[in-house]
Amino acid sequence: MAGLASEFRSRGWVAAHGPPEVTELPSGSDIKRTSNSNTNPSSRGLHSMMNPSTTSRLTAIQKHTTMAAADKSKPPYIPLAGCADDGWSKEDEATATCFCGAVQLAFPTQGPGLVDIFICNCTDCRKITASMFASNFTVADTHLKHLRGRDNLKTFSQSRTIASGNTMTNYFCSTCGTLMYRVGSAFPGQSILRIGTVDDFHLHETKLRPRVEQFTKDRVDWLCGVEGVKQVEGSAYT
Ligand SMILES: [Zn+2]
Ligand SMILES: [Zn+2]
Numbered sequence: 577m578a579g580l581a582s583e584f585r586s587r588g589w590v591a592a593h594g595p596p597e598v599t600e601l602p603s604g605s606d607i608k609r610t611s612n613s614n615t616n617p618s619s620r621g622l623h624s625m626m627n628p629s630t631t632s633r634l635t636a637i638q639k640h641t642t643m644a645a646a647d648k649s650k651p652p653y654i655p656l657a658g659c660a661d662d663g664w665s666k667e668d669e670a671t672a673t674c675f676c677g678a679v680q681l682a683f684p685t686q687g688p689g690l691v692d693i694f695i696c697n698c699t700d701c702r703k704i705t706a707s708m709f710a711s712n713f714t715v716a717d718t719h720l721k722h723l724r725g726r727d728n729l730k731t732f733s734q735s736r737t738i739a740s741g742n743t744m745t746n747y748f749c750s751t752c753g754t755l756m757y758r759v760g761s762a763f764p765g766q767s768i769l770r771i772g773t774v775d776d777f778h779l780h781e782t783k784l785r786p787r788v789e790q791f792t793k794d795r796v797d798w799l800c801g802v803e804g805v806k807q808v809e810g811s812a813y814t
Pocket of ligand 1: 674676678679749750754
């Protein structure tokens, strides 16, 4: 552990905990070992190694150490994921942040602002997510807040691959490329956000657990459907 603090200093990680530096964060396992011996994950181990004059540096280390030691069993569960460290989760509202942290949204975690939660296996979703399915939740625009970075969003629209023939506009962070949400011409007044961008991972398995799985006909054959949710061969919403 003696090397950990000096490693932080030599990299200037605390002073500029921007995107490139955070990716170099030493493996969380060392940090967790220290934290697990304390009830408070702010880590007395690190404190004892630091020069008392470096208060701001210590504060930042404590903040990141707390993130790395996030306890999955105790909501909110906000692990180190991406470069932002200011995501939050409240009783009825939470944040969604892009990978680099430039764009952050706040959305409702219950109705009427939270409209639906669904998995989509359609060919369009597979291509645009660069994955095998999209995990989405629909929010009423009246309840969606752009906390920062709205002017950093870049859009791309097309209708060719949308099953309904409607136009779908995609909103990406122009810095890191994270797809934050889609807006469909068939669904005015709503935005389709991504479960994976939600900072509180506990919500992924609770309030944002999918209710519907659609386009099962396009599902890759090495995946099974989501157990216990409505399965629809084509679109569940048209
Ligand atoms: Zn970004
Ligand atoms: Zn789809």
